[in-house]
Amino acid sequence: MIEEKLSNVTAARQFGEVVFPGLRTVGSVRTGNTEDPAHVVINGENFHALEMLGYTHSESVDLIYIDPPYNTGNKTWQYNDHYVGEQDSFRHSKWLSFMERRLTLAKKLLKPTGVIIVAIGDEEHHRLRILMDEIFGDQNFLANLVWDGGTKSYASYVSSGQDYMLVYSKNSAALTEQGVQWRETKPDLAVVLDTAARLFKSSGEDAELAGEQFRDWLKKSDLSPGIKRFNQIEATTGRVFNADRDLGAPEKRPNRSFTPLLHPVTGLECPVPSNGWRLSETELLARLSAGRIAFGATESKIPREKSYLDEASMQIPGAVFQRDRSAASIYLNQILGDKRFPFPKDHNVLMRWIRLAAPKDAVILDFFGGSGTTAEAVIRLNAEDQGTRQCILVTNNELSAKDDAALRKAGHGPGSEEYEAKGVFHHVTKPRVETVVTGVRQDGSTYSDGLPANVEFLELAYLEESRVHAALEYDSLAPLFWLKSGAVGTVVQRTDDSAYEWNEESSLAVLFDAGKAAELAEVLATKQNRVKHVFIITDSPEQGDLAGESFGDEITVEPIYGSYLDAFQINRSDS
Incomplete structure (x- = not known):
């Protein structure tokens, strides 16, 4: 039922504090077409990640699927660094506050024709429906899907194995205008x-x-x-x-x-x-x-x-469907070679609804990424129908309560190599996606023939404003620019004191010396490459505008760092 335990804070930054996010690469696998967008798996607090995606993907996402904590009263999610138990008289209001902030940010990422699907259980289903009516508008409600996952033999009164998926559009009128109909x-x-x-x-x-x-x-x-x-x-x-x-x-x-x-x-x-x-x-x-x-x-x-x-x-798909949930756990154990994660979602179920709700070139976001089911579903769909869908998946690196206690007792606290290696990102999500794509497990054993896909694994970083101003954080910002430009090819790195950088595979170039704009434009024209986005490193708006005139209308030009600092004053107390 629960794809991920979430903490509402991280040790790095508190809510309300001004922070500037970046991304740092922690691995990649590349077996797909170099012209297709890479899938992105981010280790980080999802509220901050959503703020970051507001810069890279404002009104750019076709489908959001999330499986948030169900708030069952078990030790499955945290609020202000504390587990919320069944006896907490404020647990429902805490959960609603937790969800409201994230759904409000998520709405800004959806295209006008975008759709969001939220999985939920009986505990918060009715409250979530009211919250989503408020955020998305009841006129944009599309469906209340019922997943019958099998009866429960231990129920006291009624044996009910149903979970739900609430489906909303950002603007149902836009879907109607586009003639969108879901058929399978x-x-x-x-x-x-x-x-x-x-x-x-x-x-x-x-x-x-x-x-x-x-x-x-x-x-x-x-x-x-x-x-x-x-x-x-x-x-x-x-x-x-x-x-x-x-x-x-x-x-x-x-x-x-x-x-x-x-x-x-x-x-x-x-x-x-x-x-x-x-x-x-x-x-x-x-x-x-x-x-x-x-x-x-x-x-x-x-x-x-x-x-x-x-x-x-x-x-036309029906609102009620049946599929035994236990199959997903068995399946994940086979991928990883052992049991590491409870109650993962079923990739076949996700493939079905992604196929219905999003086009073959869709951008799909899951910011409660857990074991990585959504990423696998998108990768398998692309292999099945030659689509170019891109998955952006955000998860954290929290440990189960059992592993957390055992490691602390052994003297390994948060931040230590031993502790971090057991977190969901490093121990479940990343190895799962790597195994699905390469066909080889972490221990070197063969799982399958693999699937064609490019995946970048990233970690959310928090940057100091003074270091950004001093141009000392380009390495942490480069993945951000790459993501904003479509995530095609590889991240553009800077070598020495070069005036500009680009590579044959990527769809972006970075201009470090605004005075060399004409030279870069000539190089790009001569190479007849596929660069569609140029980032200009400058604090001067006038200098950036002047440099931008060297590039044709087919290229999007963005001066930074000024625009970065303005856009990324996230978590401001006055926001």
Whole structure:
């Protein structure tokens, strides 16, 4: 149920204190196309990370999925560095305050067509619904999804294994304007079509015999009623269809056609619906010519229109779905080689809803990243359909209460190598994503053939304003600029006292000497590279504007550090 334990503070900075965030690389894996955006996994406090993403991804995220603490009263989340227990009379208000601050920041990151999905349990479901109505607007509520994960044998009253996912859009009107509709392939569609094709072939293309065998197979199957309706096989093509679509008009009108159709075997006229045909005579004859009209055994029955299964392959997703939750724990243990994390989310469930709710080139954010399920789901989806989705996942490096106590007792406190190695980022999230991508576990054993993806592992850093002013923190800011420019290729590093830097793989360049703007522009034009974003290191707005004139309209130019310092005075007491 819970993807991550969260602390509301970090030892590095307190809330209300002015901080300037940066990012430091702590590893990467690269097996994917260099032109695709890299996935980003960030170790850091998620409130500060959301503030940071406000600079890099304002109104740029297509989908947010989060699985926050469920506030069950167990030792599963903290508020002001203390576990919130069941007996705490303020635990619900503390949880709401905790969530409100993060959801308010998250909303600013969504595109107008963006969607947020929040997993939650019974304990806070009703409160979360009211909170999200307040933040996102009740007019933007899309769905209350119910995940039936299996019954509980230890319940005192009712055996309930349901969790929920509340779904909101940032602006439902924008979704409507874009014509967005969520559709998914009917389950077992391929099995049904393959079975019909096999029976048609084995019967010597005898549609009547194949149809009887096909209907017998359908009766014995546990397929949905909707797909079982398609129970006939077409004689000329072997296609699966049903003939239950009425051709009669709903009401009489003077312009309705009443021309009878002739039975293809007897040649006699078939009955006409009492209100006439719902199609014009031209349309009706066109469908007859195309073989899309089904007749009875004799001319006594009114003809009906055929619906083909391969043309009705999509369906609207239902609000209730079933999947045993225990499968996700077993699956994660197989990836890591041992048990390290309780109650991970199911990547198959996330893949389904990401596929429905976001385009194939979407930016997807999870700021309660936990074991890294969302990152794996996005990586697997891209491998499945050649998408270029990018996942930005934020988690912290907290330890379980048990590991925390054991390590402290052994003399290893926060900050020590032994202690940090057991945190969720280093012990679960990072090794999971690395194993999924490379196919090799931490211990060197083989898990799989791996998947094509580029992933950058980063750590949230807190910078001093004076060091930023003195241009001493470029290494910690470079990943931030890379992330803002699309995270394509690798982070642009500075060598010695170079006037500018760029590389063949990245979509950005960094100009350290504003006086060399024309030279850099010429280099970029000559190389015909894919640089779309130039950062100019200067504290002078005038100097930055002048340097920016050297670059064409196709390149976004941003002078820094001035803009950085203005944008990143996060956590201000007056905000």
